Amino acid sequence: MRQFDLTPFRRSAIGFDRLFDMLEASARQQAADNYPPFNLERVAEDRYRITLAIAGFSRDEIEIVAQQNLLQVKGKKDDKEGQNTFLHLGIANRSFERRFELADFVRVDDARLNDGLLVIDLVREVPEAMKPKTIAIKTGAPLAAIDGGIGSSDEAQAA
Secondary structure, three states, rough: OOOOOOOOHHHHHOHHHHHHHHHHHHHHHHHHOOOEEEEEEEEOOOOEEEEEEOOOOHHEEEEEEEEEEEEEEEOOOOOOOOOOOOOOOOOOOEEEEEEEEEEEEEEEEEEEOOOOOEEEEEOOOOOHHHHHOOOOOOOOOHHHHHOOOHHHHHHHHHH
């Protein structure tokens, strides 16, 4: 895999360190294991879905942990060697750990296991304080000019 050098961007972009670290970590992780396969889809403007193909895993063998900006999906398969003699073992039945970096304000809404597919629904909820708001424009003089300026009443009391 080709390695990208983000150093020139780090020199001129202030406050984006976390984004660059995330890109570099993602590039390192992609070179690692690709099991289990998954799909990422955008369901609506602020809704996303991760679908993992985890055939052979039961609900009790899967753990989903959501932390700040990180979603971890782990599958723990018990080794039951010696019970069956396989002529061909084509269905992967090994333990796994998948990590997904989440953007700010993205939370897990639902997780369901059906027909060997684990579907995790995510929703992005931006707090009202963080949403853009339109400021009403008023007419007239600023309040400071009406009161005689900032601190004018303190100056008058001191004199």
